[in-house]
Amino acid sequence: MDDGLNDICLRDTSGWSFAALPATSARDKIMSAASHLFCNHGFAATGIDSILSRAGTAKATLYNHFRSKEDLISAVLEAEGETWRSWFFGRLAEIDGPAQTRLLAVFDVLEEWFSDPGFYGCPFINAVAEFDTGNDAVRRAADLHKEYLLTWLKAQAMEMKIPDVTETARSLAVLVDGAIVAAQHSRDPSFARTARRLAECHLASVHGKTGDSRDGQR
Amino acid sequence: MDDGLNDICLRDTSGWSFAALPATSARDKIMSAASHLFCNHGFAATGIDSILSRAGTAKATLYNHFRSKEDLISAVLEAEGETWRSWFFGRLAEIDGPAQTRLLAVFDVLEEWFSDPGFYGCPFINAVAEFDTGNDAVRRAADLHKEYLLTWLKAQAMEMKIPDVTETARSLAVLVDGAIVAAQHSRDPSFARTARRLAECHLASVHGKTGDSRDGQR
DNA sequence: ATAAATCAAGACAGATTGGTCTTCTTCTTG
């Protein structure tokens, strides 16, 4: 409700996962434990009791902060998404250079994500895969998350003066999703580079100029 | 054990889902019901009782044919994968023309799949997303499934005399995964065409020739 | 016809689920 003070010392962490954030309040400890278990063992397969045991809190405390398990899942997805986007777009903001360089850097940041030993795929992809048919809440959360990405991609494409920015954003989104799934299944982070090459190919074909072959770097 | 007679009149169905196949034996009815429920509502979320109720069989019958729920999940994944591949590669075999045409037709067949109202994504992607960390059986099943696809893609790339067939197969696999996930989330089958354009772009760049713009067709 | 196998129906067991409630302790705030 009125926990608006949390964002003060929360924003400068460098992790992509909410579960890795330092948790002080009981609410954060629950969220952190739930996030870790949900993302690593599945939402339905994770029981309330294991969350409590990992968080070291009491059952009543959980139900004081969250109405139900479903409510907790929503909160975890939201927090996980915000933490990830903050990390992801933060990394991209560090890139200096033209929009094309920043667009292609998306896949370098992805590779960094994939290389983390704790990488478990995208929580939203996993959640939609698990609940799927007819679960509106989860689907809307995933939609929102992807909307953030699409908007960012579109903004970069516009800066490049690409004719059809929507098509380019859709293309790059497909590449991002594909790289995530391929890396998750194979545990091979280099699928990010495969996706990057496809992105270079696409940008070169819609932009005319040859696509930033990242000479020397890395 | 000795149910080797089933494949006789099973192979000429035109559906991509095992759950839609006509089921006569009790075993098939259970498999069909389980497949439908697992894929639409999740593996962990589907109880044995709802499978039995949908199959119209008794509990003892299920445990006569399968050692456990886990065993049933494995069997469903295997059957679902085989049915899908039989449908998918069957469709592609109908395509006449050079290997490049066949490779690009992959995305037309995908769009057909995505357009089915009962489309729920790839069972293997969903299963890995749900079980994820440390579930070897599921992961190996998904690996095998993807291996079939990669081998097929590689064969077509070799026929095209593409220099690095492995890289091309990996690239197309990323596009397939990305299209599946994007279509599943958005319920928009046209992501198959987006992926197809990226594939054309890639093939054109590694093959020299301009990439089969499918003039007139569709 | 008789023996064997298959199956439906469902009772049953033991564990676990999500969720509520009570009791006692600890901490914070006026």
Place this chain on the structure above:
DNA sequence: CAAGAAGAAGACCAATCTGTCTTGATTTAT
């Protein structure tokens, strides 16, 4: 110090979970 909020520990409940077992009907094979 006193009042009140927050949390820990855990009993408790009804429902559901996977899995076993029994019984009786139906079918198949000898």
